[in-house]
Amino acid sequence: MILKSPKYILTDIEGTTSSISFVAEKLFPYFRNNILDLAEMTENPIVKAAFEQTIQLAKSEDGETISTDQEIIDKLYEWSVEDRKITPLKTLQGVLWEKGYQEGELKGHVYPEVAANLKSWKEQGIELGVFSSGSVSAQKLIFGYSISGDLTPYFSSYFDTNTGGKRESETYKKIAQVLQINPSEILFLSDIVEELEAADSNGFQTIQLSRDGMTPSWKQFVTSFDEITFE
Numbered sequence: 001m002i003l004k005s006p007k008y009i010l011t012d013i014e015g016t017t018s019s020i021s022f023v024a025e026k027l028f029p030y031f032r033n034n035i036l037d038l039a040e041m042t043e044n045p046i047v048k049a050a051f052e053q054t055i056q057l058a059k060s061e062d063g064e065t066i067s068t069d070q071e072i073i074d075k076l077y078e079w080s081v082e083d084r085k086i087t088p089l090k091t092l093q094g095v096l097w098e099k100g101y102q103e104g105e106l107k108g109h110v111y112p113e114v115a116a117n118l119k120s121w122k123e124q125g126i127e128l129g130v131f132s133s134g135s136v137s138a139q140k141l142i143f144g145y146s147i148s149g150d151l152t153p154y155f156s157s158y159f160d161t162n163t164g165g166k167r168e169s170e171t172y173k174k175i176a177q178v179l180q181i182n183p184s185e186i187l188f189l190s191d192i193v194e195e196l197e198a199a200d201s202n203g204f205q206t207i208q209l210s211r212d213g214m215t216p217s218w219k220q221f222v223t224s225f226d227e228i229t230f231e
């Protein structure tokens, strides 16, 4: 697929740069297996704030009143099993994954052609950024400790659910405003059609990644970054 060169490429992670199975079978179980460590980390301001947010969101999202550390941890565990894209869960996943990456138990999966294309796009003068439901810290970890080496130098900005939901149109408007780039000059890459629709409705260019035999469901799709080339 040959496109007019964008000024900026914004990429999703799970299902786009990295496999869904790595997230589902390695990252999420690592979080659940180590979740009790959070009970020893409640003095950490990031953990403390996320616990408070969990109490509030348990009420507003699930109509449940929780207060003890154990109840909070149980709620986070439940949300993790359900793969809920809830900000305090995503923050705390990043907190626990850090140890896993540092100790070598986790190594960030990226598809084999990803690093070379990030490098090539950057060399063509295109700025690169990430938008994932995973927290910004978690994004920096998966790319910083990736099987293709440290890929963080390729990215100049990172966005997570603190900016907004990935399926909400308003989020992409905010991202373009933060970047101060006309939406038509931003190319968004994702596997999820609802995310592509939300970006498209704001005038972003969009391409769906159809990885690992996934049936494409968007007007423009590729199976690998190698298929994306610019004029």
Ligand SMILES: CSCCC(=O)C(=O)COP(=O)(O)O
Pocket (backbone or CB within 6 Å): 012, 013, 014, 015, 023, 027, 085, 090, 093, 131, 132, 133, 134, 135, 138, 139, 142, 166
């Ligand atoms: C930052 S790696 C972990 C990804 C993650 O936690 C997740 O929920 C995947 O969301 P994405 O928006 O990258 O599809």
Ligand SMILES: [Mg+2]
Pocket (backbone or CB within 6 Å): 012, 013, 014, 015, 016, 190, 191, 192
């Ligand atoms: Mg995805």
